[in-house]
Amino acid sequence: MDWVIFFLVISIITITVPPLIMRLQREKILKGETSNDEKMYKGTKLMLLCIILAIGLYFPPVIGLGILDKVMEPLAEHISSPFLGALIFMGVFITPLLISIMLTILVASKIEVEVKGLNIKTWETVKGILKAFAFLLLPGIVWLGIYLNLPEKIRNSTLASFGVFVIYILSFFALSPYLTRFFGKPRQVPEPLRTELLKFCESLGFKVRDIRVTGKKEYKIANAGVTGILPWARYIFITEYMLETFEPEEIKAVIAHEIGHIKGRHLWINALIAIGWFGFWMGIVFALIKLGVDILSPVVFFGVFFSAYIIYFVVIQGKISLRNEFKADEFAAKVIGKETVIKTLEKLAEVNLTPKKTGKWFGFLSFHPSIEERIRHLEEVAE
The missing domain is CATH 3.30.2010.10 (Metalloproteases ("zincins"), catalytic domain)
Known part of the structure; x- marks a missing residue:
């Protein structure tokens, strides 16, 4: 079974290469003669690049070599439960990438531990990473279980499926405080x-x-x-x-x-952005079907999926999120004073060891403009 060998090789490369690069560069960052905030910034940038590298190393060859089809065939033949089959498929499919991302974050966290002089054991960091992933993944798994157990008539209807997705997104945004309480023990x-x-x-x-x-x-x-x-x-x-x-x-x-x-309804805007992505993706799918493209081909399906995801969330949501941060700063300056807000922003940069000036792409990926941009914006628009 050549595809199994290819899958194992791709998985091993994905799991080992990005964390290894992170580890090698981490030592250079820590030994460099730069300020602590620059070390933190460089470490975070490198971590994001290594995560992007992991995605690039894993998805294109797995999808392009048709490994997805090979994984799905035995599941369709031997597992009658759609939910169980989906869980196993997701486990096989995304586990190597998740391991790579977790290891990369774990290795990168050593920069923060070293620079800030934190007395944190490795297992505490691992536990925090696992909690963060559980917070993000568990609601989706629950929703998938509910969706796959709905009547087939609903699942086969695009409009009904969209409605179920809308309920899931709104439920997540409504219940997120309780998820935070459950995982964070505030x-x-x-x-x-x-x-x-x-x-x-x-x-x-x-x-x-x-x-x-x-x-x-x-x-x-x-x-x-x-x-x-x-x-x-x-x-x-x-x-x-x-x-x-x-x-x-x-x-x-x-x-x-x-x-x-x-006050700016930014949480509702974020929820609508997530809902809109489904419509955006489905619109591309329908357009391709009209053009005679085989959308069920794994290469096309996931190519469209990830392209839509990147364009919609990174570009569109990134721009909206930056705008929302500026608006929230404006509101704070209006009710408590511009000087107090600027002083607080500067203190946030100081205590978190964050450079006031960061790259534009970093702001888009983190959904936050730099402290320097936020302060300049307040000085320009706030009374």
């Missing part, structure tokens, strides 16, 4: 700061279920986020390191930024 903000922050939210007409603390201060990551498209199930999460290192007014500036996302 704690309450200590009093009297909690009451002060909740009153601040109320003064801005913002409904929030609670403000919770997540992470450990030993990780030295200052960050915050808002989740939940439903007001009664909405949470703001801030990291413990931010709680320890930022003044109350600075924390309010960060929270005001997150409230700006809600």
Whole structure:
């Protein structure tokens, strides 16, 4: 079975090469005579490039050599459950790539550990990586199980399938606070700061279920986020390191930024972007079918899938996300003052060891403009 040998070779190359490159370059980065924030930035850039390399090493040959068909044939013959067959197929198909990405992230994390002087054991990092992947993958697996057990009439209808996908996306955005609570085990903000922050939210007409603390201060990551498209199930999460290192007014500036996302309906926009991708992809599929292209060919199917994904999410969502960050900063500056927001942004760069100036492509992939761009934007537009 030559295809098995090819698949094993491709898998081994995918699993080993990107993490190995990351490891070799990591030592050069750490030994380089640059600032700590530049080392962190270079490490993150290299990690993203290695992940892209892993995708490039794996998908083109696996799809191009017809290995997908070879994997699906025995599953179709011997497994009657569509859900079980799908799980096994996904396990066989994406496991090598997932392992490569996880190893690359693990190797890259050593830069942060070294530069920040963190006292974190390897198994803690591994556990954090696994939790992040579980947060992203488990909802999709649950949705797939529900979808494959729906009546065939629904699954064969494009419109009905689109409706099921819409329900999944909206459910994910609505339930994401509870997923964050489940995986992150957040704690309450200590009093009297909690009451002060909740009153601040109320003064801005913002409904929030609670403000919770997540992470450990030993990780030295200052960050915050808002989740939940439903007001009664909405949470703001801030990291413990931010709680320890930022003044109350600075924390309010960060929270005001997150409230700006809600006021601008940015979570709903992100949900609509995810829903729109399905329509965008299906539109390309129908156009190709009209042109007589064999869309069921793995090369064509996955080529269209990934092309649509890259164009839609990286380009379109990247541009919209950058715009939303600027708008959220504008809202924060309006309610708490431009100088306070700028000071807070500068402190975020300082404590997270993030360069104020980063590349445009890095901003698109991270969905965040650089601190320098955000500050310049505030100086230009904020009163």
